[in-house]
Amino acid sequence: MKNDDVAALWQTQGTEGFRMSTEEIHARIETMNRKMRRRTIDGYLICAVLIVFFIGWMIVGMSALQLVGAVLTIIGLSYLAWQLRANRFRRPGDEAQNTLEHLRTELARQRDFHRGERFWSRMLLLIPGGFVFFIGFAQAHPEVIRIIRFEIISLAVFAVAAIPLNAWMARRYQKQIDALSRLQEES
Amino acid sequence: MASQDVLYEQAAGEFGAALERLAGSYEFDRDKCRDLLQDIHLAIWRSFEGFAGNCSLRTWVYRVAHNVAASHVVRHQRASKRPLVSLDDVDDLSDHDSGDALDRQQSLERLREFIRQLKPIERQVILLYLEGTDAAGIAEITGISPGNVATKIHRIKKILAGRFGRGARNEK
Numbered sequence: 001m002k003n004d005d006v007a008a009l010w011q012t013q014g015t016e017g018f019r020m021s022t023e024e025i026h027a028r029i030e031t032m033n034r035k036m037r038r039r040t041i042d043g044y045l046i047c048a049v050l051i052v053f054f055i056g057w058m059i060v061g062m063s064a065l066q067l068v069g070a071v072l073t074i075i076g077l078s079y080l081a082w083q084l085r086a087n088r089f090r091r092p093g094d095e096a097q098n099t100l101e102h103l104r105t106e107l108a109r110q111r112d113f114h115r116g117e118r119f120w121s122r123m124l125l126l127i128p129g130g131f132v133f134f135i136g137f138a139q140a141h142p143e144v145i146r147i148i149r150f151e152i153i154s155l156a157v158f159a160v161a162a163i164p165l166n167a168w169m170a171r172r173y174q175k176q177i178d179a180l181s182r183l184q185e186e187s
Numbered sequence: 188m189a190s191q192d193v194l195y196e197q198a199a200g201e202f203g204a205a206l207e208r209l210a211g212s213y214e215f216d217r218d219k220c221r222d223l224l225q226d227i228h229l230a231i232w233r234s235f236e237g238f239a240g241n242c243s244l245r246t247w248v249y250r251v252a253h254n255v256a257a258s259h260v261v262r263h264q265r266a267s268k269r270p271l272v273s274l275d276d277v278d279d280l281s282d283h284d285s286g287d288a289l290d291r292q293q294s295l296e297r298l299r300e301f302i303r304q305l306k307p308i309e310r311q312v313i314l315l316y317l318e319g320t321d322a323a324g325i326a327e328i329t330g331i332s333p334g335n336v337a338t339k340i341h342r343i344k345k346i347l348a349g350r351f352g353r354g355a356r357n358e359k
Binding site: 005006007009010011013015016017018019020022025028029032097098099100101102103106107110180183 | 192195196199203204206207208221224225228229232233250253254257258261291294295298307308311316317318319327328329330331332335347351
């Protein structure tokens with residue numbers, strides 16, 4: 001079989017004649033938009049529930065340190081939710097970039113989630129809040145100090161492990177970006 | 188929205204079969220392949236909001252379709268058990284080549300299997316080559332430099348000749 005025959009074989013393979021009617025497309029787009037709105041509302045609801053929960057707790061008797069920790073944690077979680085959401089969206093027109101640019105944008109977005117400003121801002125907003133909250137909790141409830149100590153150690157291990165793990169992920173994405181860049185250069 | 192509909196109808200009519208072949212080369216599973224194909228069609232319809240005619244409809248449609256498929260590979264590569272390879276790492280001759288003539292269906296299956304093991308960008312080059320796109324068109328769609336496209340096509344031809352040429356010789 002010659003190469004032209006391989007191409008002919010490829011082009012003449014049977015297809016099902018898949019088509020979507022414009023009505024079907026409009027309906028699917030509307031469903032996707034509805035799901036997106038639903039997810040956004042769910043995110044806001046989770047934040048609202050957390051805020052109400054912590055305010056209720058504060059009224060019942062949360063120490064000042066716990067309160068600071070709780071507020072920082074809420075801000076950190078909200079920021080994380082926003083980052084994840086922002087990471088999903090693309091600029092208009094991105095769909096029709098050439099593939100190298102498209103892949104590079106995609107990989108760079110994934111890489112930047114794991115390094116630099118986006119990674120450290122997430123860490124700084126999430127980790128100290130957790131520590132402050134647990135320390136405040138331990139002060140208010142010395143009877144459960146052993147459990148809190150375990151929670152604090154777990155959080156510390158998580159924080160320390162997150163740094164090399166994210167750096168490794170970022171390097172992995174960077175390697176793929178570098179490989180794509182080489183393809184754009186003239187051989 | 189009306190112009191998006193018109194452009195979509197035109198694109199689906201002209202390139203529908205090629206899009207099916209593209210999705211089939213990315214997903215073996217029938218349901219997943221259909222999902223990918225639907226994603227491609229939806230992305231094409233949405234993309235027409237920004238279509239200003241700066242490139243041909245063919246280039247635009249292929250770019251969008253391949254980008255959806257490439258993102259699909261990037262998203263699923265962590266779950267994939269088999270690492271994707273480069274054209275340079277592929278043997279010219281198939282490792283399970285028995286020397287027997289292959290029938291049409293076997294040849295197609297073997298071709299799809301070969302394509303599926305490639306990295307997204309190289310998968311794209313071979314798919315465009317098989318669809319009859321010339322080197323300049325491939326460079327425009329993929330963003331790979333013309334020199335690199337020529338090198339890759341040369342390599343693809345060599346691999347295809349090695350993998351699919353033997354059956355034909357045995358038939359004679």
